[in-house]
Amino acid sequence: MTNTQVTLVQIDNYGPWTVTPEPRREADLQTMQSRLYADISQFVGNRDGYTFFTRFDNIIAVTNGCSMEDHALLQESIGNRYPVTLSLGVATGRSPVQALSEATERLQDAGSAQDEDRRECLEGRAIDEEFRADEDVQIAHFDVINATGNYTDELNAFDTFIEIEQGYAELMRHMRHAHDSLSFFVGGDNVIVVCPDLGEADYEEAVTHVEDAVDVEMQVGVGRGKSAHEAGYDAKHALETCRADGTRVELEWENA
Numbered sequence: 001m002t003n004t005q006v007t008l009v010q011i012d013n014y015g016p017w018t019v020t021p022e023p024r025r026e027a028d029l030q031t032m033q034s035r036l037y038a039d040i041s042q043f044v045g046n047r048d049g050y051t052f053f054t055r056f057d058n059i060i061a062v063t064n065g066c067s068m069e070d071h072a073l074l075q076e077s078i079g080n081r082y083p084v085t086l087s088l089g090v091a092t093g094r095s096p097v098q099a100l101s102e103a104t105e106r107l108q109d110a111g112s113a114q115d116e117d118r119r120e121c122l123e124g125r126a127i128d129e130e131f132r133a134d135e136d137v138q139i140a141h142f143d144v145i146n147a148t149g150n151y152t153d154e155l156n157a158f159d160t161f162i163e164i165e166q167g168y169a170e171l172m173r174h175m176r177h178a179h180d181s182l183s184f185f186v187g188g189d190n191v192i193v194v195c196p197d198l199g200e201a202d203y204e205e206a207v208t209h210v211e212d213a214v215d216v217e218m219q220v221g222v223g224r225g226k227s228a229h230e231a232g233y234d235a236k237h238a239l240e241t242c243r244a245d246g247t248r249v250e251l252e253w254e255n256a
């Protein structure tokens with residue numbers, strides 16, 4: 001059974017900072033946000049977690065394997081090197097949606113994202129190492145079938161982007177409401193979905209739903225593991241099986 005540890009990262013009091021004392025240059029904000037995301041992704045990734053940029057001021061990470069001490073070190077390191085600080089909420093749940101909701105509540109209880117006095121809060125708890133298990137995380141890696149042939153090589157880059165985003169928007173809403181899962185666009189035509197215990201029929205249903213709703217065809221590889229990296233790496237292998245065999249859904253643990 002899954003036990004997903006989720007961390008909500010919030011930049012403290014970021015809205016006011018972007019306009020104080022005057023609005024800051026947009027290119028500088030974009031650069032700072034993407035560097036901050038890259039640093040968090042590297043820190044969490046070195047501990048086998050996954051980080052999703054989401055809205056950049058609110059970043060969501062799957063942090064099975066990161067202790068509260070690791071989280072505190074991340075805050076310290078970012079605080080030393082950036083003009084902004086981070087607050088972190090950590091929680092674990094049978095479903096990633098449940099975990100994220102709890103992590104969010106913990107930060108909301110500590111104060112508003114735009115409260116000057118809420119800085120570098122660290123709320124919640126991590127899974128004790130002894131309770132971690134091999135199937136704690138389930139990750140599904142979705143990809144648009146033949147995006148290159150159907151879109152990239154056919155349409156202009158913006159119209160391709162619209163098609164891919166339509167697929168993503170439909171998938172993320174459907175996975176959230178029908179399957180208690182969190183979907184994140186990760187570039188190109190790829191969407192990584194953090195899931196509770198779902199089976200082949202759930203993924204078949206999701207892929208069919210997206211095709212019926214917005215006419216975007218997807219394939220999906222699914223993996224399980226003790227960490228996001230382990231689950232996600234298996235998902236990538238399963239997706240390779242989809243590509244090789246022309247199948248739409250592959251669960252890596254059934255192919256092993």
Ligand SMILES: Nc1nc2c(ncn2[C@@H]2O[C@H](COP(=O)(O)OP(=O)(O)OP(=O)(O)O)[C@@H](O)[C@H]2O)c(=O)[nH]1
Nearest residue numbers: 143144145146147148149186187188189190236243
């Ligand atoms: N983040 C991420 N992006 C990927 C990954 N694999 C592919 N991409 C992105 O997706 C784009 C399209 O690559 P593919 O998905 O292999 O191409 P495709 O034309 O859809 O072909 P098929 O997937 O074989 O149907 C690439 O340019 C990358 O931007 C991955 O594992 N992770």
